[in-house]
Amino acid sequence: AQSVTQPDIHITVSEGASLELRCNYSYGATPYLFWYVQSPGQGLQLLLKYFSGDTLVQGIKGFEAEFKRSQSSFNLRKPSVHWSDAAEYFCAVVWSNNLFFGTGTRLTVIP
Amino acid sequence: GAVVSQHPSRVICKSGTSVKIECRSLDFQATTMFWYRQFPKQSLMLMATSNEGSKATYEQGVEKDKFLINHASLTLSTLTVTSAHPEDSSFYICSASGRGETQYFGPGTRLLVL
Numbered sequence: 536a537q538s539v540t541q542p543d544i545h546i547t548v549s550e551g552a553s554l555e556l557r558c559n560y561s562y563g564a565t566p567y568l569f570w571y572v573q574s575p576g577q578g579l580q581l582l583l584k585y586f587s588g589d590t591l592v593q594g595i596k597g598f599e600a601e602f603k604r605s606q607s608s609f610n611l612r613k614p615s616v617h618w619s620d621a622a623e624y625f626c627a628v629v630w631s632n633n634l635f636f637g638t639g640t641r642l643t644v645i646p
Numbered sequence: 647g648a649v650v651s652q653h654p655s656r657v658i659c660k661s662g663t664s665v666k667i668e669c670r671s672l673d674f675q676a677t678t679m680f681w682y683r684q685f686p687k688q689s690l691m692l693m694a695t696s697n698e699g700s701k702a703t704y705e706q707g708v709e710k711d712k713f714l715i716n717h718a719s720l721t722l723s724t725l726t727v728t729s730a731h732p733e734d735s736s737f738y739i740c741s742a743s744g745r746g747e748t749q750y751f752g753p754g755t756r757l758l759v760l
């Protein structure tokens with residue numbers, strides 16, 4: 536069955552440290568891939584997306600993600616985390632015109 | 647660009663009443679709108695997909711007579727929770743997409759049914 540997996544439920548990093556959030560998917564072809572961020576009690580904001588082309592995509596707020604076909608992964612990275620980055624992050628995949636979400640990774644940033 | 651609004655942002659109602667939630671695309675025409683439900687500390691669950699001018703397509707397990715969706719124009723979709731019960735309390739989020747694959751999300755509506 537098709538699925539989107541975010542292995543890490545909760546990650547804690549120190550402010551200024553680097554960050555990588557993992558996302559794996561299981562689909563036959565290359566789907567459209569997205570990362571969304573959700574602040575507490577808020578809706579979702581699109582960070583970045585990958586449709587085709589360059590496998591390293593740049594997003595807003597200093598985030599980037601790399602699509603690796605061989606690993607069926609689309610990991611989100613940021614070189615230096617800010618306290619305001621504390622939120623829930625969702626990886627998502629478009630498949631058959633529907634958007635499927637991972638279960639999310641909660642990011643805590645400590646001073 | 648690509649701003650989606652929802653109204654109200656939060657609503658409290660009595661059990662048995664109906665609640666309408668609006669979702670608007672403010673600066674683009676949304677040919678497709680989606681309604682999601684999010685339970686505490688969980689991911690989003692797609693409830694239904696609606697295309698402008700046609701009936702919504704509901705996901706398996708979602709009661710279409712309870713969650714009425716109307717997509718009357720290219721900028722407005724409404725979700726009406728009919729005869730709401732406490733178990734309907736949740737965070738409801740809409741999203742809208744134009745001609746591309748990207749969905750833009752509204753800020754969400756928190757519903758509490760007493």
